[in-house]
Amino acid sequence: MRRYMAAGLLASLSGSFVVAGVIPGAVAAGALSIVWLPVIQSVETIEDMSSPAVARLLRDKDPGRVLVACEAFDALACILALALIYTTSIHPAIVFIAYVLVASAIPLVVDVAEELFTGEIARISRGEALRFNIAIYAMIGFTGSLVAKPLGSLLATAALPAALAINLCASLAGLLLRRRSVRSLSTIAGAPYESAPSPEPDEPAHATASWGEIARAAGPGSPVVSGLLACSTTVVTGYLAQWVAHAMPHPGRALAALLVATGIGATAGPYLARPATTNFTTGARLLLTARIAALGAILAVALTTSAGSTVRFAWMLLLTACFxxxxxxxxxxxxxxxxxxxxxxxxxxxxxxxxxxAAAGTLVGAWSGLALGVQRSPVAGILLAAVVALLAMARLSPTSPPHRT
Known part of the structure; x- marks a missing residue:
């Protein structure tokens, strides 16, 4: 069951990230304005801000079947987009942007359903849930940043239909694999759960909490920490790559190389979480310290190396992977x-x-990065990202709302 669901996610993300890589590739090539980066991200994050309502709708539904429906919708949207490109005179770029906007709601439902699915695994075994999360996030890094996004950036100016066709094939594969997982789950649905793992002493399980309790909650799993870390990440993510790539002789190739470096880091990064989950608070604090150190190193590179130099590019490849x-x-x-x-x-x-x-933090971070001109000079953006990360660290001391039944 877990293998098929993970494989379905891998297939689905492969196509989605190819599409996602087209937009920054087109920006780096000068085919689209830099403003499209925060515009697309803003549409997605505004939708993501409705996550509480989506989670409420999905909480009593089978998350596996929800994921199957999402794959079917994405496949149908791709088919429609390809039909419009080949049967009408509408410019392919317009159709592609329209598809991206229509499909932008899919990751919202997928993210919530995927985490609820993993929550079911956590009821059986905390270690199994951790292994599933590590596998999922490592696959996101490998298929997304290491393979699919660089491919999408290379297809940005020449083969938009090819990017859509790849996504269609990937969605169909994801649909079949997720359906297999749902069938596997149905065969063991009547089996009793093993005893649930005992939460850490400072992290008791809860049924529900009021809005005020949610806002005051601390610890690595709290919404406030999620929002602050998303903001810290988005202030510089994307813009730093544009800052480096635009100064190179071949911006498109440079951007693809930076995306590969990001993918290497994102693929290896989840495995760093295994020792960090021995104690969630301590582990999260160590990882935030490493993030701030990476930002400091990027700031030093920005201040001490010249634009377009091989030295700057080499350092940014390494530091992008670390970040x-x-x-x-x-x-x-x-x-x-x-x-x-x-x-x-x-x-x-x-x-x-x-x-x-996290969506609200991403929205604030994306527009803050644009306003600070990180794509031209990253100094102010890096400093802001580090300050916000420090604020997140201050909220890591776990507190919990009273137990409710």
Whole structure:
């Protein structure tokens, strides 16, 4: 069951990340304005801010079947987009942007359903949930940043239909694999759960919490920490790559190389979370310290190297990988902390508010990065990202709402 669901996610993300890589590739090539980066991200994050409502709708539904429906919708949207490109005179770029906007809601539902699915695994075994999270996030790094996004950036100006066709094939493969997982789950649905793992002493499981309790909650799995870390990441993510790539002789190739470096870090990063989950709070604090150190090193490179130099590019490849690793490791720790700490409707509630807070943080970070001109000079953006990360660290001392039934 777990293998098929993970394989389905791998197939689905492969196509989605090819599409996602087209936009920054087109920006680096000068085919689209830099403003499209925060515009697309803003549409997605505004939708993500409705995560509490989505989690409420999904909390009593089979998350596996929800994921199957998402794959079917994405496949149909791709088919429609390809039909419009080949049967009408509408410019392919317009059709592609329209598809991206229509499909932008899919990751919202997928993210919530995927975490609720992992929450079911956590009821059986905390270690199994951690292994599933590590596998999922590592696959996201490998298929997304290491393979699919660089491919999408290379297809940005020449083969938009090819990017859509790849996504269609990937969605169909994901649909079949997820259906297989749902069938496998149905065969063991009547089997009793093993005894649930005992939460850490400072992280008791909860049923539900009031809005005020959610806002005051601390620890790695809290919505406030999710929002602050998303903001810290997005202030510089994307813009730093544009800053480096635009100064190179071949911006498109440079961007693809930077995306590969990000993918290497994002693929290795989840495995750093394994020792960090021995104690969620301590582990999260160490990972945040490493993130701030990576930002400091990037700041030093910005201040001491010349634009377009091989030295700057080499350092940025290394530091981009390091930064990506810390971001993905932190994501695994946050997700696992939520899944272990909460159960049932309480988990759906915390997942929804955490995703909503992360969306709000992403929205603020994306536009703050643009306003600070990180793509031209990253100094102010790096400093802001480090300050916000420090604020997140201050919220890591775990507190919990009273137990409710």
């Amino acid at each position: 990506g690793a810390t971001v993905m490791a932190s994501s695994v720790v946050q997700a696992t902390a939520r899944q272990v700490q909460y159960r049932g409707h309480g988990l759906a509630q915390m997942v929804g508010w955490s995703h909503s807070a």
